[in-house]
Amino acid sequence: MGAQSLFEKVWNDHIVAAETSETPAVLYIDLHLTHEVTSPEAFNVLAARGLAVRRPDLTLATLDHSTPTVPVKTLKELDLLVESSAATQIRVMIENCAKLGIRLLGFDSDQRGIVHVIGPELGITQPGKTIVCGDSHTSTHGAFGALAFGIGTTEVAHVLASQCLLQRKPKTLAVNVQGRLQPGVTAKDVILAIIGRIGVGGGTGHVIEYRGSAISALSMDERMTVCNMSIEAGARAGMIAPDDTTIQYLSGRPLAPQGRDWESAVRRWRALPCDAGARFDREVDVDASVLAPMVTFGTNPGMVVPIDQPVPAGETASFAKSLAYMGVEAGKPMLGRPVDVVFIGSCTNSRLSDLRDAAQVFRGRKVSAGVRALVVPGSQAIKKQAEAEGLDQVFMAAGAEWRESGCSMCLGMNGDTVGRGQLCVSTSNRNFEGRQGVGARTVLASPLTAAASAVAGRVADPRQYLRG
């Protein structure tokens, strides 16, 4: 076999039956993550056919999408904390997992959290694995050199029943990011800039591999932020080659390989990076050293500008509709626009380093009067770590709300929503119309920019809030 890319190696390793011109490949799945919103109908399908879960041991469930971000002491009180329909989803998930022998990290677990945060944290997300979940941000796990992608609910049932998926081999896109990031510019700004560059459909049909010196220099938390938003460029998945940073991160995690298995696994992981001479279907080069903090101005993540630059003019009716929804005018910058809500959280930016970034800005400052700031850690473990460092005290002293983990205001299924017409600077991944609430206006940004905007009460440049 000739020179192979990281993606090709992982793909080839999981072929149960090869793709033909007539039929897709049967691809083996190493890890299936599930949550309460996209799984119930899959469990219905299994029940209707009398099928068992083929590998409950390769399936891991959590509660995150519809869950309250206030403490849940007993399941009885769930209906008081979220809408009864959301409570039903949670109860059905608990019942299904118990019935089918699937490990569920529920309200009684200190390992519960956002599905894409806990996989890596537990060390069950590993290089070379195929990982799927009924959630498009499954691309997050690609930061470890896994092939990880979101699937629909019928496919969730397919994986539960067979531990396989029928897949056509996607194309490959190399995004080469070179150079050093300037202070105040983060992984979030890198991925927003990439999406702005290739567009929200630019990665459709492709798996992206992020490469180059700027990517190698990122921590695992930051790599996850980059891979997380691959889907916002339309890509099936995003991947980063495993290296010392990856291996160091995984070492000693509870569900990472142990002992002799660890040695064999690491040997295999070391062989995963792209071979010299491997070809990609497309390549894009990005210079990280010239990037500024980025903010979105429209209703998809590709509508993004450097924070101090004016909103561009567009020609299509869709573009005009988008600006009208946002109440934004072309030719004026987003900088300085009044802010109503700030959300720091989601599978994009809710890890410990994100919270530290935000706390760095909040320390000794106050959330501007009239602004609601919500900080939602990605997992219960992160919450505990943040509290051990005193970050919760920094947030609360600044006047921000400090919550239990969950998806929360990223998609507003649990009652954490943004009001009609309100502007929310959010560290999440989607600024779609109505995503955070009916009529809500979302500006996507980094945790630094979000925290700076909370303090200023306006969309603010984080570089003015950094301490030397």
Next chain:
Amino acid sequence: MEKFTTLTAIAAPLLMINVDTDAIIPSREMKKVSKTGLADGLFAAWRYTTPGGREENPDFVLNRGPYRQAKILLAGLNFGCGSSREHAAWALHEWGVRAILAPGFGNIFYGNCVRNGIVPVVIDNARVEAIAAQVERDPERNRVTVDLRQNLVTAPDGSTTTFALAPADREMLLEGLDAIAMTQKRDAEILAFQARDRERRPWIYP
């Protein structure tokens, strides 16, 4: 799954680009534990005048006259991008949509359509717009035909466009096949793979 062979129906133009699955069905409309009862939430933010309400917005295409009976959507580039929620395909299907013509689709949504008996037809934007222009003159009379046996779209004026669909996807739609049942037939291969893989990568299996 019901079979799709050919369909001649009213087509509704919704030509915006990048219509995401949050727009097709907002998360607040999908707090369900099955795939039924979702049609009411279809395009909720655009279809109704008040949030969470059910008073129809008379300007929205699917609330207008003959388009209420549309079975085909004419859509813009990257239709169904974003969230993997299959609720988007379920809601469209339950409302009555059986085919969508667009210059491109979000990948996950595309697969969700195929698995729910909705034909995702990729044809160029200029062609979608031309068909929409003909339809708008008289939606009731100017119907569009999607023939999956011939991979052919026929515009109201009789002009035709071919489209491509992967053979397995086409067969699944034509025959109303079910992927789970198909994969179950390959059980021996899957078990053999698992046995080999366990030797190679024991740490995958707890």
